[in-house]
Amino acid sequence: MTDTRTLPDPDIAWRAFERRDRAFDGRFVGAVRTTGIYCKPSCPARHPKRENVEFFADGAAARAAGYRACLRCLPDDVARDSAAVAKAVALIEAAEEPWRLDEIAAHVGYSPHHFHRVFKRATGVTPAAYARGLRAGRAADALTEENTVTEAIYDAGYSAPSRFYADAKTRLGMTPSAWRKGGAGVTIRWTTAATSLGALFIAATDKGLCRVSFDEGEEALHRRFPNADIERGGEALDALARQVVAEVETPGARRELPLDVQGTAFQESVWQALRAIPAGETRTYSELAAIAGNPRAVRAAGTACGSNHLAVVIPCHRAQRSDGSMGGYAYGLERKVELRKREGVE
Numbered sequence: 001m002t003d004t005r006t007l008p009d010p011d012i013a014w015r016a017f018e019r020r021d022r023a024f025d026g027r028f029v030g031a032v033r034t035t036g037i038y039c040k041p042s043c044p045a046r047h048p049k050r051e052n053v054e055f056f057a058d059g060a061a062a063r064a065a066g067y068r069a070c071l072r073c074l075p076d077d078v079a080r081d082s083a084a085v086a087k088a089v090a091l092i093e094a095a096e097e098p099w100r101l102d103e104i105a106a107h108v109g110y111s112p113h114h115f116h117r118v119f120k121r122a123t124g125v126t127p128a129a130y131a132r133g134l135r136a137g138r139a140a141d142a143l144t145e146e147n148t149v150t151e152a153i154y155d156a157g158y159s160a161p162s163r164f165y166a167d168a169k170t171r172l173g174m175t176p177s178a179w180r181k182g183g184a185g186v187t188i189r190w191t192t193a194a195t196s197l198g199a200l201f202i203a204a205t206d207k208g209l210c211r212v213s214f215d216e217g218e219e220a221l222h223r224r225f226p227n228a229d230i231e232r233g234g235e236a237l238d239a240l241a242r243q244v245v246a247e248v249e250t251p252g253a254r255r256e257l258p259l260d261v262q263g264t265a266f267q268e269s270v271w272q273a274l275r276a277i278p279a280g281e282t283r284t285y286s287e288l289a290a291i292a293g294n295p296r297a298v299r300a301a302g303t304a305c306g307s308n309h310l311a312v313v314i315p316c317h318r319a320q321r322s323d324g325s326m327g328g329y330a331y332g333l334e335r336k337v338e339l340r341k342r343e344g345v346e
Helices: 010-018 059-064 075-094 101-108 112-123 127-142 149-155 161-171 176-180 218-224 235-249 265-276 285-291 298-306 333-342
Strands: 029-032 037-039 053-056 187-193 200-204 209-214 229-232
Touching: 010 053, 010 285, 029 059, 037 059, 053 059, 075 101, 075 112, 075 127, 101 112, 101 127, 112 127, 127 265, 187 218, 187 235, 200 235, 209 218, 209 235, 218 229, 265 285, 265 298, 285 298
Parallel strands: 187 229
Antiparallel strands: 029 037, 029 053, 187 200, 200 209
16 A cells, blocks of 8 residues: 655646656656556656556655666656755755855765756756855845844855845845835836736836735835835836736736846745746645745745735746645635636636
8 A cells, every 4th residue: 555644645646747747756756557667757658547556755665565667767866866955955055155066066976067957957946046045035034134234144144245246136136235225226116007807006126027916006115115216107117017917817828027026045936836837727835845846845835925926927826735725815815716717727
């Protein structure tokens, strides 16, 4: 009998096999009774019938049940990759100074080039990007708490202020002093647009969209950035707003909208995973956690969805619980149901 205590729900596991989802590699293996072989979820081999497949937590459990590893997908290599990525993440998170790629690879027993690919496939970002995101996320939090920008920079793990300033433009969307001072010196333009699901509030910096929400107004921006220059948008924002409205009314098209939102490395990986979900499909919070590189962080994946600043543009309405229920939605479950229905999800 399969031990399901450490496995995803069997229906989730089977769906991962059907779409050959690499995000689930290393979380379990599927064993085919008719061939006696076990495979990783992304194995390119032809799919067996559902009734001929059972799932195990890992290759060792499958071998104990009498199965042998697939020579095509080499499922046992995945467990080694997962352990290496987990060890690398622990090294990065505990380090006071950034690790070089060759140093990380040596510690986990891989060549630098190969481990670069393994890490990015598992987490969605490179080791260097993960470290930058981690430091910048800590800095963003510290900038709201510390007495000085310099204190926040060092407490976040930067070796020098110049390192942080080099990252700040891309990670925070504004200078660190502006972040610390409630958006001082930054211009944020806003508008509202009518949709069939209610008025949509849309705001953007010069870099891109920073807020898209239902049931909000200008006061929300003033609370978050009390010292920013906040003004009504002009024609440029109107053009952007029309594209955002189209995400509500005619979902499905791949619209490349400029964004100016930041979070922790994990949050951003979840948001990237949400944006990668095709219209008409859904992902569970556990699937999103796995794609973001931390299969155990299911609750954190749900929190990342709730922290999404860009309703519809980052489609957190496509996320749900493992039992198929809706989960939460900041703008009301009725809107979530309607958005999904428009994409063909009943």
